Amino acid sequence: MWNSTPGFVLDKNTRKRKLYPTCDTCKLRRVRCERESQDQACLKCKDKGIQCTTAGPKRRKSRTGKLIEQAKVLYGKDAENAAEISRSNQPGTGLSTPSCDSDTYDTRRFDSMAAHPLTMDSVNSRLSLAEIVSTLSSQLIGEYFQPTHFRQPLYRWNNFLEEFEEAGRRPDQMAGMGGVLAHVLIAYGAYASDSPAILGPGAPKMRKLEAEEIDFIHWGRQRAAVCQSLVDRAVRAADEHGVFHVECNESILILLLLEKLVDHGDTSGRRGRPFRVAAFGHARTLCETDCHIHDQTELQGGGLGWNLYTRDTLQAALAERKPQLEEEDVDKLRGPKLRPLGLPTAELFYEALSGNILVWIPIIRVWDHILEMIRPFAARMAKQPSAKEPSEDPFADSFLRELYHNLDEAEQCIQHMQSRLHHLINVAHPSYMFFQFYWNAVNFGCMLVVFLAHRSVERELQRLNDRADRAHLVTLDELVELGLSEHEKLRARLLQLKQEADKRMQKGARRLAAVLWAMQNSLSSRTGMGIMEGIEMVYETLPTFAKSLCTMPSREEGGSGDFPLDTKIQEIGWLLSTYRSLGWSWADMADSVRYLEDQHSRFVAMRSGLSLALDQQPLAVLSDFLASSNTGCASGPFDSPTAASMSFSTGASTSAGTLSDPFAQIYGSPITGQYPDASVLSQSLSHSTSYDDLQQWLNMFQDQLPPAWDSGRTGLSPPITSGLSTRSPD
Known part of the structure; x- marks a missing residue:
C-alpha cells in the first residue's frame, strides 16, 4: 500500500485553473502571466504599476477548401499516396498514408510522391501544381541562380531572395514589383528544371542524364507548352502591376528579362519590341528627372543601364537596323564611371586581382571595346526599306x-x-x-x-x-x-x-x-x-x-x-x-x-x-x-x-525514336x-x-571555265588574281 507524502492531501474535486490570454507586457518579457479574471490586470503589471493590455487571440481564417479541391482534381478523389503505400509494404515499416482530403496532408512533399500521369493536354493541371506546392516556386527560381555564382550586377538579388522567403516563397504574397519579378524568374527556371511538374511523369533527374544515351530534344518538347504558359502568366502579371507605366529599376529589369523570353526564336525581333521600347522609355525618364535620384544613381552606377546599352546594340546589329538609343542616352545610361576608356591594361588587371578595384571593371572595359565596334557597324x-535606289x-x-x-x-x-x-x-x-x-x-x-x-x-x-x-x-x-x-x-x-x-x-x-x-x-x-x-x-x-x-x-x-x-x-x-x-x-x-x-x-x-x-x-x-x-x-x-x-x-509532343548519343x-x-x-x-x-x-x-x-583560263583583261577574267586559284578542280 502506497503511503501519502506528509503534508500532501489528494483532493478529488480539484479542477484545472482557467487560463486567460497573456498580456502584451508579459508576452514581450516572456514571463508567466497570472490574473484572476479577464477584466483584471495581471499581478506583475500591478506590482510594476503599468497598464495591462491584451490584444486577444487571433481568429483563424476559415478554410475555403480550394487547395483540397485542386488536389482532388490532380490526384483523383479516392487516390492514395502510392509512394507511402510502397514503403508500408516493406518489412519493418508501419507508415500510414493520409488521404488527399485530410487536414494533415502536406502538399510540400510532392517531389517524393508518385502522381497520376500528366500528359501534354493537362497543362492547367501542372500549373495548378505550381500553386499548391510552395517548394516548386523556390526550385524554379533557384534554377535561375544555379548556373553561375557570378551574376551580373543588374539588381539587388539578395534583397529579392529575402523578400521571397518572408512571403512564404509565394510570388502572390510579395509586395510591389517583387511578385512580378518572381513570376519572370519562375518562367526562366522552367526552361532548365527537371521537375515532374514541368516535364510530366517519368522525367529523369538532370544529374542522371550526363552519361546516358537520351534525346534531349524530347524533353525540350515536353516542357514547351508549360513554359509558354508560364511566360504568358509572367506577362499578365507585369501588365496587371503596371510595369509598362511605372518608372523604376524593377520595371526595367522585368521588361528586359521578358523581352529575352518573348523574343526568343523570332528573327524579326518584333515580339519583344514593346518590352524593349518601354524599358528604354523608363530609363530616359529616370535619367532626366530629379525625383528618382535613388533609382537614377543605381541605374547609372550599377549594371542595369550598361545592360540596356548592350542589349540595344546587339539587337540592332542582328536585326540589321539602327540602334534605338541616341548617343546622349548612351552617355546617361553608362554614367561617368563607365565611359569607354579602351581595353584594360595589365596594370588594371592586376589591380582587379588584388582587390583594389571592382573585378567587373576589366570585363566591362573589354565589352565596351566590342560594343564600340558593333554599334557603328549596325x-x-x-x-x-523606303529607299528605291540601292x-x-x-x-x-x-x-x-x-x-x-x-x-x-x-x-x-x-x-x-x-x-x-x-x-x-x-x-x-x-x-x-x-x-x-x-x-x-x-x-x-x-x-x-x-x-x-x-x-x-x-x-x-x-x-x-x-x-x-x-x-x-x-x-x-x-x-x-x-x-x-x-x-x-x-x-x-x-x-x-x-x-x-x-x-x-x-x-x-x-x-x-x-x-x-x-x-x-x-x-x-x-x-x-x-x-x-x-x-x-x-x-x-x-x-x-x-x-x-x-x-x-x-x-x-x-x-x-x-x-x-x-x-x-x-x-x-x-x-x-x-x-x-x-x-x-x-x-x-x-x-x-x-x-x-x-x-x-x-x-x-x-x-x-x-x-x-x-x-x-x-x-x-x-x-x-x-x-x-x-x-x-x-x-x-x-x-x-x-x-x-x-x-x-x-x-503537343510527338514521340520520336530514340537517338543514340555518340558523345555520351x-x-x-x-x-x-x-x-x-x-x-x-x-x-x-x-x-x-x-x-x-x-x-x-x-x-x-552561267558558263564553264575553259581548261586554259586566260587571266588577262577579258570579260571572264577577274581583275585581281592574287586571291583566286586557277588550278582545275580535278
Whole structure:
C-alpha cells in the first residue's frame, strides 16, 4: 500500500485553473502571466504599476477548401499516396498514408510522391501544381541562380531572395514589383528544371542524364507548352502591376528579362519590341528627372543601364537596323564611371586581382571595346526599306579593315589575360573562376563581330549578283573597249573581302566549339548557359558556325595541315554536345542538332573508309575516294538549318525514336589536343584556297571555265588574281 507524502492531501474535486490570454507586457518579457479574471490586470503589471493590455487571440481564417479541391482534381478523389503505400509494404515499416482530403496532408512533399500521369493536354493541371506546392516556386527560381555564382550586377538579388522567403516563397504574397519579378524568374527556371511538374511523369533527374544515351530534344518538347504558359502568366502579371507605366529599376529589369523570353526564336525581333521600347522609355525618364535620384544613381552606377546599352546594340546589329538609343542616352545610361576608356591594361588587371578595384571593371572595359565596334557597324549596315535606289557601298572605305584591326586587339587582350591568370593567382581562388568564366563569355562578343562581318559581305555580294542579273548586257568587244567595269571592280573587291571573312568564320567556328566545351563541362551548366549567358548572344549565329565548321576542309580533304580529320570530328562533337544540351531547354534546336549528327556520322564513316583505303587500296583509288567524298560534301542532302527555320513550337509532343548519343562518353572529359587549358591557339587557320570564288563567277555567267583560263583583261577574267586559284578542280 502506497503511503501519502506528509503534508500532501489528494483532493478529488480539484479542477484545472482557467487560463486567460497573456498580456502584451508579459508576452514581450516572456514571463508567466497570472490574473484572476479577464477584466483584471495581471499581478506583475500591478506590482510594476503599468497598464495591462491584451490584444486577444487571433481568429483563424476559415478554410475555403480550394487547395483540397485542386488536389482532388490532380490526384483523383479516392487516390492514395502510392509512394507511402510502397514503403508500408516493406518489412519493418508501419507508415500510414493520409488521404488527399485530410487536414494533415502536406502538399510540400510532392517531389517524393508518385502522381497520376500528366500528359501534354493537362497543362492547367501542372500549373495548378505550381500553386499548391510552395517548394516548386523556390526550385524554379533557384534554377535561375544555379548556373553561375557570378551574376551580373543588374539588381539587388539578395534583397529579392529575402523578400521571397518572408512571403512564404509565394510570388502572390510579395509586395510591389517583387511578385512580378518572381513570376519572370519562375518562367526562366522552367526552361532548365527537371521537375515532374514541368516535364510530366517519368522525367529523369538532370544529374542522371550526363552519361546516358537520351534525346534531349524530347524533353525540350515536353516542357514547351508549360513554359509558354508560364511566360504568358509572367506577362499578365507585369501588365496587371503596371510595369509598362511605372518608372523604376524593377520595371526595367522585368521588361528586359521578358523581352529575352518573348523574343526568343523570332528573327524579326518584333515580339519583344514593346518590352524593349518601354524599358528604354523608363530609363530616359529616370535619367532626366530629379525625383528618382535613388533609382537614377543605381541605374547609372550599377549594371542595369550598361545592360540596356548592350542589349540595344546587339539587337540592332542582328536585326540589321539602327540602334534605338541616341548617343546622349548612351552617355546617361553608362554614367561617368563607365565611359569607354579602351581595353584594360595589365596594370588594371592586376589591380582587379588584388582587390583594389571592382573585378567587373576589366570585363566591362573589354565589352565596351566590342560594343564600340558593333554599334557603328549596325548603323552602317541598317536596311533602308523606303529607299528605291540601292544604298551606297558600305565597304567603299577602310571600315572593315579597321574593324578587323580592333577585333584582333580585343582577342589578343583576352588571350593575354587568360594566359596570365594562372600565373598570378591560385586556381582555387574565387577570382580565378570569375575571370575564367567571363573571359570565355567575352569571346562570344568577338565571335558575334566575325559573324556580322561575314553575313554583311555575303549579302552585299548577293545584292550585287541580283543587280547584275537585271543589268544591260554588252558584247565582249564593247567590254574590252570600255575596260574594266565598275561592277567588276566592286565584285573583285567583295570577293577579296569574302575570302578574308570565310577564314575568320572558320577560325571562329573552331574557337566557338572549344570555348563552349571548356566553359560548360556538364549538362546542367550548359543548360544554364542557354537561359543565362550564351543564348542571347550566339543563338542567331549557331546554324552559321555549325555549317562553317562542317564545310571547312580537313587535312585529308586538302585543307590545312594543322586541322586533321580527327580534330574536325572532335570539334564537331564538342559543338554538338552543347547544341544537344541546349535542346534540353529549347525544342527549336532540333534542326541544328540533326544537321550536326548527320555531319558527324558522315565524317566518322569517311575516317573509317580512309583507314581501310590506306591499308588495302593503291594511291590512285585513294584519290578517287577523297574526290567522291568531297563531292558528297558539296552536293549531299545535308542542309544546314537557318535561324528562320528554327521556329519555337509549343505544340503537343510527338514521340520520336530514340537517338543514340555518340558523345555520351565525353561528357565531363577534359579538353585535349589543340587547346591546352581550354584556351584557343592564337595563330590563324591556314588552309588551301577553296573554289568558292570561282563558283561565284560560274553562277554569274552561267558558263564553264575553259581548261586554259586566260587571266588577262577579258570579260571572264577577274581583275585581281592574287586571291583566286586557277588550278582545275580535278
